[in-house]
Amino acid sequence: MSFKPQHEIHQRRFGRNLGVGLSLGAFVVLVLALTLVKVTSSDFKFPQNQAADQN
Template sequence: MALRKEHELHKRRLGRNMGVGLLLGAFVVLVLALTMVKVTSNGFKFPQTQSQAGQG
């Protein structure tokens, strides 16, 4: 039980922080999903480095 009543500003700030947190989480999931789709596709090849390009 709180000693002082929570100010209305804190309630609004909590709602805004939750929204930003959800958007950030959705962005991370989107980037992870796009990365997994790209890596697991059949046409994916790792870029050749300078040392590998000179040997072949």
């Protein structure tokens, strides 16, 4: 049993999907890296509890 060759539109769609997937992956890595840099910096402080400030 052999498969039929892919139509041209499927090849173009795969290329476009691959590009979108790689772009999305790069964006996720960028956000993760920025978050890690912000959290691990020495001047990072958790916000004070606002409920305690209002009393």
